[in-house]
Amino acid sequence: MAAESLTDLTAEYQLDLLATGVILLDANLHIQALNLSAETLMEVSASRAVGSPLKELLDESNEWYPLLYQALSDNYPMVRRAIPLTTRMGQERTVDITLSPIAGTVGNRCLLVELNMVDRLQAISRDESEWQAQASLKEIMKGVAHEVKNPLGGIRGAAQLLAGELANPNLHEYTDIIISEVDRLRTLVDRMLGPRERLESELTNIHEVTEHVRQLIEAESKGKLCIGRDYDPSLPDFLADGGQLTQAVLNLVRNAWQACGSDGVITLRTRVHRQFTVGGNHHKLVCALQVSDDGPGVAKDMLPRLFLPMVTGNAQGTGLGLSIAQRIANQHGGLIQVQSVPGETCFTLLLPMETQDASD
């Protein structure tokens, strides 16, 4: 393909649909054109990048520079796996690169560079297995919860009848215990059944959700806890069930509070990821909502099972908060991920941003 036709294609945003980063370099390694994925990977806008020498945007110490010169001088395509790259902002990435020399506008040779982020591919395959595990577990949980729930009404009714028949009022203490334990069990089973199946989606402002949760928890802590904010104000509204998202974020923030106490530092952060894959599906825009805290971190042996129901490290906990939050994220086509070391725990809620109803 000639260089000028590639530039045209990029200008018409055709290449912006690719998850692969594409950069067109001239013989002096100045950027002629690049697509959206390459902008994201290099953390630079097209207006800043086009015309600039590549070394201004990617650290010259990157070990792939000799390869670029070699591909140009040999006029021969080249593929290299797992090449480390450092961006101008100091971000480390690992990419597979394909270099294809092509004919330029005035007879000069140009270089077409394709970049595939390897670390992201690894994250995608991990997401997919988590997704599958959640789906099968959900079915088992629902089955058990229904079986437990059905007889509870009968037990409660019988205890009330029995209380009415008991001549000795001292014995009411026992029927009261039966009734209150049945009620506790019913609340637990309702949580096990999880959020309602049908989402009531409407255009939702994610910052209204996070602010609502922040105010609720700060009020609950009687002003002792102060939650930090780091929002991306450019985040557009997207289709979501605001009530359910509030529940999911509330569960994450409540856990953070329990982990780090009222003196801890909790931060709510929002960002946009472009051309991002969640649960095996590729999305143009994904909202990343992070809840981070400076508590002691999640116990290492608990990390692989963290989102399973009934997994708790808390004597009073039911171990359902995270599995419910994960299920709400899944219903939105999203996912919750966790990274935790002592002093820094971060739960990231990834939500595909659909801005238009499919029925519109």
Ligand SMILES: Nc1ncnc2c1ncn2[C@@H]1O[C@H](COP(=O)(O)OP(=O)(O)OP(=O)(O)O)[C@@H](O)[C@H]1O
């Ligand atoms: N931010 C965090 N820092 C450290 N550990 C955490 C954090 N979030 C969750 N955990 C661990 O994960 C466990 C499971 O959390 P989950 O919310 O599912 O259940 P829970 O908080 O124990 O009970 P509940 O159902 O009342 O929410 C917690 O008990 C805690 O040990």
Ligand SMILES: [Mg+2]
């Ligand atoms: Mg919890």
